[in-house]
Amino acid sequence: AQTVTQSQPEMSVQEAETVTLSCTYDTSENNYYLFWYKQPPSRQMILVIRQEAYKQQNATENRFSVNFQKAAKSFSLKISDSQLGDTAMYFCAFGGGSEKLVFGKGMKLTVNP
């Protein structure tokens, strides 16, 4: 079974700084997808970024980028130029041969002014 581990339960960063959220996973599958989702306080979960395991190039979306290390089974999220609106719970998720997503426990990020 797949597992997703987010070892940092909580982080804080100053506005405009860069922060990196870590995620590791365990799987025996070769073809899979990895996701970072954001869940702002009392709001619904939205996709931040998505990475296909077969792609060597790291995914980027504006201020968000990932460092995907397939051999190490590591998938970290870098947020550049942090904004107050980035304050949220961040969940790393694995999508493999089964249709379900397997989520980590999440990490609470607070961006301070």
Add this chain to the structure above:
Amino acid sequence: DTGVSQDPRHKITKRGQNVTFRCDPISEHNRLYWYRQTLGQGPEFLTYFQNEAQLEKSRLLSDRFSAERPKGSFSTLEIQRTEQGDSAMYLCASSPRTGNGETQYFGPGTRLLVL
């Protein structure tokens, strides 16, 4: 595109009562998923549908839980004889196509409190 909607947003019930939640996926999304999220945890998969067919159920989905998607559009999740341990956020998600790795779009959730 109005997004995934869920109703009700909040539900308080007494132990032993039955509750039903509704999810309306994004139009033309043929996959629909239910997850449960407890405090301090990530969402856990419960079940999913492709059109009207329920294709997978988690072991978390006890006999007291039943889900339907009768016409391949909206879905309902019913919990019978609720227990305090059922208190959680119930999330619905949909995705547009078959195939692995499709992005799942989440609704706002239904927060259930069982007293």
